[in-house]
Amino acid sequence: MDGDVQTYGSFPSDGEGYAGRIDVVTGPTGRRRWPEHVKAAIVLETYHDGASVADIARRHDISPPQLHAWRRAARDGLLPMPDEEALAFLPVSISGAAGDPPDGRSGPLTLEMGDIRIHVPPTFDATHLSRVIAAVRGAS
Template sequence: MDDTVQNYVTSHSVEEGYAGRIDVVTGPSGRRRWPEQVKAEIVLESYRDGVSVADVARKHGVSAPQLHSWRRAARDGVLAMPDDDMLGLVPVVVEAGGGDGGHMPPDGPGTIVLEIDGVRMLVPTGFDPEHLGRVIAALRAAS
């Protein structure tokens, strides 16, 4: 039998045989300890688009208030979160005048200039974001 399952039997009769009522309590009981990296993964999952905190909490067997507490700890810097590189975040630097001494990129004002690992990319503003993500991932993998 699994260690996490606890069975409680309540008998309302002095005679052997039928116990009258049997309560079976399953699942964890008492206080659980969550490793920091597991908390961080659950918090990250709760920030994904289209998911609710309650659904993520239910999925992992955590109460919604507990997950909100972990999210607050992450915001306050108390809960260690993975590095930005693991999250796929890219630092953004905004420069006045287009960044080239006041000259606009060759494709005109509707262009975004990205510099990643010493490689400069000119991206039209209407470029598909999912495809751009694949291009950036390939660029990072190659360098």
Template sequence: MDLSQGSSGFVGFAGRVEVLEGPTGRRRWPDDVKARIVLESFDSGASVNEVARRHRISPQQLTGWRRAARQGRLALPLEDDSPGFVPVVVEDADAPAAEPASGATAEQASVIEIEMADLVLRLPAQSPPERIAAVVAALRLSA
């Protein structure tokens, strides 16, 4: 069909047609799906653009999720699906309790210590397990 002279007097087309594939608009991503995509983007040789294109998200969105993971706001799963155990040191119950440092209360002195290379991170013992897991995941990424 000749577009220069249609039956309705249409004289050519000077616009642009864009075909959208896949879902459009706002989507809600579960944290476990975000974490899996972020973990995939951290693989050696992976490109943020390529991973984002494969999952049909924008590179900016993936970059935001990566930032959230680094800041401990998005917990990443363990890469090998095995539980992450670390050595635990338990002090003898009969040993005298250590004095809290510099006038701190016993509650303030109760901490969880995470040692990694030359870094020692101390978290309050009453920290939620999810937060501790997020911190450990973020530390693993930075190593």
């Protein structure tokens, strides 16, 4: 890309001949432009349980304040986020026996959305569950 090349030169003002030294530096210029879909994907990573903004920023080689700015833009509607409906919260009600089974494992989860009931086993992948919820919402 043309924006990735910097050219520096020093030229003497008197006389002809040797023009001096010219350095061509290639690579990032210190200021990167991120496509919106990439920003949105990085912001979505920060919404996962146990995610640290600092760790995610370090993994993607950006500063934590920059990632916080992208999160703020997403909250304000300035950064289009994919699958926003999957990020919405479901109303939760607890019924039946409370607490975890005695062996320390989590029990199954039952989601009710209108007249639809989804039984989720404890080992079900959370990412896949968000796709299932989005599909159910889209179909209803």
